[in-house]
Every structure is written in structure tokens, then in C-alpha cells.
Amino acid sequence: MRIYPHRLVLWAFAASSSFGLEFGVMGNVSAGMGGAGVALKNSPFALYYNPALLSAENSVRFGYSLGFGVREKNLDKIANINLENFATSAQNFASLMSATSGSGTQAEFQKALGNALDKTLASGGGGGGGSGGGQSLEQKLQTFQQQNPDPSKWGTLISNIKSEVGTSNLLSSIAGNVDFGSLKIDSNGDIQNIDIGFGGDLGLDQAIKDFANLKSALEENALNFTSQNGVALQFAPAFLRGTLGTFGVGLFSSFYGATSAKIDPNRMALIINSSSKYYKISTEDGRFSYKNTDENDYKQHSLEYALKQGDAHSVVTRGFWITEIPIGYAHTLYFSNMNWNLGISARLMSASNILSNIALSTKTDFATEGRNFLSGKNFETKAAVAVDVGTMLEIDLPNFRYLTFGVVAKNINTPTFQYSTGEIAIKPQYRAGIAYNQNKFVFAFDVDLWKNEMLSDSFNRPFSQMIGGGVKFDIKAFDLRAGLMKDLRQDDGLIITGGVNILGLLDVAVQAGTELGEAQGYRFPRYLNVRVGGNISF
Numbered sequence: 001m002r003i004y005p006h007r008l009v010l011w012a013f014a015a016s017s018s019f020g021l022e023f024g025v026m027g028n029v030s031a032g033m034g035g036a037g038v039a040l041k042n043s044p045f046a047l048y049y050n051p052a053l054l055s056a057e058n059s060v061r062f063g064y065s066l067g068f069g070v071r072e073k074n075l076d077k078i079a080n081i082n083l084e085n086f087a088t089s090a091q092n093f094a095s096l097m098s099a100t101s102g103s104g105t106q107a108e109f110q111k112a113l114g115n116a117l118d119k120t121l122a123s124g125g126g127g128g129g130g131s132g133g134g135q136s137l138e139q140k141l142q143t144f145q146q147q148n149p150d151p152s153k154w155g156t157l158i159s160n161i162k163s164e165v166g167t168s169n170l171l172s173s174i175a176g177n178v179d180f181g182s183l184k185i186d187s188n189g190d191i192q193n194i195d196i197g198f199g200g201d202l203g204l205d206q207a208i209k210d211f212a213n214l215k216s217a218l219e220e221n222a223l224n225f226t227s228q229n230g231v232a233l234q235f236a237p238a239f240l241r242g243t244l245g246t247f248g249v250g251l252f253s254s255f256y257g258a259t260s261a262k263i264d265p266n267r268m269a270l271i272i273n274s275s276s277k278y279y280k281i282s283t284e285d286g287r288f289s290y291k292n293t294d295e296n297d298y299k300q301h302s303l304e305y306a307l308k309q310g311d312a313h314s315v316v317t318r319g320f321w322i323t324e325i326p327i328g329y330a331h332t333l334y335f336s337n338m339n340w341n342l343g344i345s346a347r348l349m350s351a352s353n354i355l356s357n358i359a360l361s362t363k364t365d366f367a368t369e370g371r372n373f374l375s376g377k378n379f380e381t382k383a384a385v386a387v388d389v390g391t392m393l394e395i396d397l398p399n400f401r402y403l404t405f406g407v408v409a410k411n412i413n414t415p416t417f418q419y420s421t422g423e424i425a426i427k428p429q430y431r432a433g434i435a436y437n438q439n440k441f442v443f444a445f446d447v448d449l450w451k452n453e454m455l456s457d458s459f460n461r462p463f464s465q466m467i468g469g470g471v472k473f474d475i476k477a478f479d480l481r482a483g484l485m486k487d488l489r490q491d492d493g494l495i496i497t498g499g500v501n502i503l504g505l506l507d508v509a510v511q512a513g514t515e516l517g518e519a520q521g522y523r524f525p526r527y528l529n530v531r532v533g534g535n536i537s538f
Contacts, residue, residue, distance in 0.1 A: 335396075505536065
């Protein structure tokens with residue numbers, strides 16, 4: 001089995017990330033309060049969170065917000081893999097176990113096992129009696145298994161194997177972890193099945209675990225880069241709110257960039273080709289199994305063969321840039337103990353998409369492919385319209401006067417972009433919220449009513465479903481915000497949020513997940529979003 005560590009490094013890095021599009025974050029006030037904004041009054045980004053909020057206050061408000069975010073899933077698993085150890089251990093293990101057909105010789109394990117069985121059976125060690133003289137290796141093993149079914153009786157055999165090979169040998173390290181009861185050897189001396197418990201050789205253990213981690217990471221991984229930016233103007237003077245209605249207009253510009261592994265899960269097996277023999281390695285219950293297989297299984301299911309052919313797995317790199325002009329309208333209906341705000345917005349969308357699908361093989365030149373992608377030659381731009389509708393109830397009772405409830409449905413018409421490389425559809429998103437909106441103190445809480453399908457090319461499509469809330473304290477010249485949020489569909493941990501606004505013109509907000517990844521000794525939050533903005537109102 002030939003493994004090229006430098007190629008595997010490029011392959012593992014490129015296959016460690018994926019692209020997704022979700023509800024997102026726009027505006028610093030909500031970003032600092034756990035992402036809650038559907039029922040939040042006095043926010044300059046009603047056009048993004050809920051168009052019904054346009055008529056929730058008597059004011060003209062202008063806001064701007066710039067932000068950058070990153071989200072990672074399983075990247076640290078791949079970054080921590082020691083590919084040099086992986087290649088060396090796999091080759092050593094194959095050499096140790098594989099008999100060489102037609103030469104009259106046996107691999108190190110079979111030779112040592114045969115001599116050790118002779119000594120064990122001749123001495124009656126392990127609780128049995130009799131000699132293995134004149135028997136084949138298969139027959140000797142069967143005799144030993146019949147006489148010693150109890151693993152506690154295998155000590156003599158293990159000691160004899162170690163004395164045959166010496167102490168500084170891979171076989172000596174793993175001999176005590178071999179399940180001799182399930183060991184099967186055919187009449188040619190080839191191993192048909194061997195189960196080895198973890199803990200014998202640290203290098204081999206780590207190589208097997210690294211492969212399992214690599215396989216799971218390729219099936220579902222994420223490394224998303226997002227930048228959501230916008231300006232918004234809300235025109236809601238008192239004389240319009242109860243008559244003609246209120247209006248809003250804005251400009252949003254968002255970029256989503258990522259890379260994902262698009263794999264065939266049926267061609268991810270660790271099958272070793274050694275001396276025209278084929279061996280499959282799998283892990284379960286704290287041990288790994290080594291089974292004999294054939295060329296057909298190797299060609300149909302082996303990761304190594306799939307990479308040589310370049311016809312099963314690929315790296316999909318995507319850049320998605322949306323520019324939107326939202327135009328919103330809202331109207332307030334007044335009742336004796338309640339104000340009912342209804343809103344609708346249409347977003348004129350221009351979306352540019354670039355897609356690169358690189359076949360994963362041992363011959364792939366990622367440097368050249370990367371340069372071709374960055375040149376932007378394949379950018380396509382399409383247009384669509386998205387429609388959002390929302391409602392917000394303001395309770396007008398003495399003890400509940402500051403309480404509001406909101407519900408929004410975004411992208412209800414499923415805006416779709418048809419590109420030569422495929423179709424991108426932004427599906428509807430539904431969110432509800434509650435808020436307590438006092439002058440000096442504000443509390444808000446939002447929840448996604450259903451999971452959002454993220455735009456991704458990975459085999460296991462990721463989803464997002466956020467809940468979160470926070471508080472805001474208005475202290476004259478500045479305000480402070482803090483909150484918590486959680487994605488019920490992702491493993492980002494609890495996301496802590498916070499922000500500060502100084503004189504309205506400068507606002508900074510940060511969101512950071514408590515779940516940390518670790519790569520090459522560096523620890524980092526799996527979810528991080530930083531925003532700068534501000535707003536003025538009159």
C-alpha cells in the first residue's frame with residue numbers, strides 16, 4: 001500500500017470544510033442579545049428580523065452593521081491526525097501480518113505464532129497437552145483453541161511469541177491484545193480474521209483511531225466563512241403610523257464562502273493491498289478487526305483505490321455573494337388593550353455564485369485548482385425576489401405595557417437561482433420571539449420554529465435551529481448587552497454574546513461558542529461572530 005503523506009495533507013485539509021446558509025445575524029443590537037430580534041422594538045434592522053417592527057415606534061432611524069463570522073465542525077479532528085504515523089503504521093501492520101504466497105515463507109506473525117504454538121503445545125502450557133509437531137499452522141491453532149477456550153490460559157502462548165520476536169517489536173507489543181479465540185488462519189497460512197484490542201501499540205492504536213476520525217469528519221464537516229453587512233432606514237413618524245403606514249428601505253450585502261467534501265460513503269473502507277493480498281481493517285468495541293478480503297471488495301469499497309481512480313470523492317468549493325435591496329411596509333391596528341402590527345417586505349436579490357468541483361485523487365494538483373477558483377472566471381450572477389411577512393403584538397395593559405410578541409416568515413416564496421453548475425434555493429425560515437421593551441431595560445428571546453436546511457455539499461447535510469435571548473441596559477451615553485444562544489442542531493456549545501454601544505454611533509458585538517476545537521496545540525471556538533455598527537434616530 002503506497003501512501004503519499006504530502007498528498008494526504010492537502011487532501012485532508014481541502015476535505016475538512018463545508019458551506020451553509022442559515023437565518024444569520026444582522027444588526028448589532030440583536031447580535032449582542034443572543035440573536036433575538038423578532039419582537040425587539042427600537043432596533044434599526046426591522047427589515048431583516050421582522051418587517052412588522054417598522055411600525056413599532058414613532059421615529060426615523062438609520063443603522064449600519066458590518067460583520068464577519070466563522071463556524072467549524074470536525075476540522076480539528078483532521079488537523080490533529082498524524083499522517084506520517086498513519087502511513088508508517090499501516091505499512092508495518094500489513095508487512096507483519098501478510099504471508100507471501102508461492103515463496104514458501106511466512107510473514108513475521110505467522111512464523112512467530114507457529115514456533116510459539118509448538119513450544120506451548122509441547123509443554124502443555126495454557127492448560128492443554130500434546131504436541132503440535134507435524135501439523136500445519138492452521139491445525140496447530142485449532143488444537144490450541146480447542147484446548148484453551150479461556151483467555152486466562154493464553155499467557156504461556158503470549159510469552160512464547162514475545163520470546164520469538166524480542167521486546168522491541170510491533171508484534172511483541174500487540175501479542176497480549178490479540179483475541180486468539182477468534183483468530184482464523186487458512187491452510188495457506190494467510191490470516192482470515194484477527195481481532196486486536198487497543199492498548200498494545202500506541203502508534204498503531206492512534207493510526208486506526210485517526211482513520212476513524214478522518215472517515216467521520218469527511219462524512220459531516222464544516223468550515224463556514226460569512227460576512228453579513230447592511231444599512232437600513234426606517235421611516236415611522238407618528239403621523240404616518242396610525243394612518244398611511246410606515247416604510248423602510250435598506251441595502252444588504254452578504255458573502256458566504258466555504259469548501260466541502262462530497263463523498264461516496266460506500267467507498268471509504270480502510271482496505272490494505274499487500275503482496276496481492278487484500279485486508280480490511282475496521283474498529284468496534286475498543287478493538288480493531290483485520291479480515292481477509294478480495295480484489296473486488298478493494299475496488300468497490302476501498303478509500304485508497306477510490307483516491308487512485310479519482311471517481312468517487314470530490315472537493316466542492318463555493319462562493320455565494322448576495323446583494324439585496326429590501327423595501328418594507330408595516331401598518332398598526334389599534335385595539336383597546338393591544339396594538340397589532342402587520343408587515344411585509346420584498347427583497348430584490350442579485351446573487352453571484354462560483355463553484356469548483358475538484359475530483360479527489362492522488363494526482364490532484366490543489367495549488368493549480370485553488371488559483372483557478374480565486375481567479376473568479378466562473379462567477380455567475382442571477383436575480384430573484386424574496387418575500388418576508390411578519391406580525392407583532394404590543395400588549396397595552398398596566399402590568400404588561402412593555403410586552404411584545406412577534407412571528408416572522410422569511411423567504412416564503414423560496415427564491416431560487418438557476419446556475420449552470422446547479423440550483424440554489426433559499427428555503428422559508430420561521431422564527432418567533434418575545435420581548436420586554438422598557439426605556440432603560442430590555443429583554444428579548446427568539447426561537448426558530450423549525451430546523452433550517454443549510455446550503456452544503458457534504459454527504460450528511462447540516463441543519464441549524466437557533467434559540468437565544470438576552471438583556472440590554474441603557475445607561476445614558478452608552479448601553480450594554482449580554483445574552484446566550486444555542487444551535488440545537490450543531491455542536492457549537494453554548495454561544496455567549498455581548499455588546500456595547502457608545503453614543504449610538506459606535507457599536508461592537510461579539511458571539512463566541514463555548515465548544516472549543518483544538519488543532520496542533522491551538523484552541524479556538526467552533527462558532528465566532530464579530531460585528532461593528534451604529535445607529536441614529538430622531
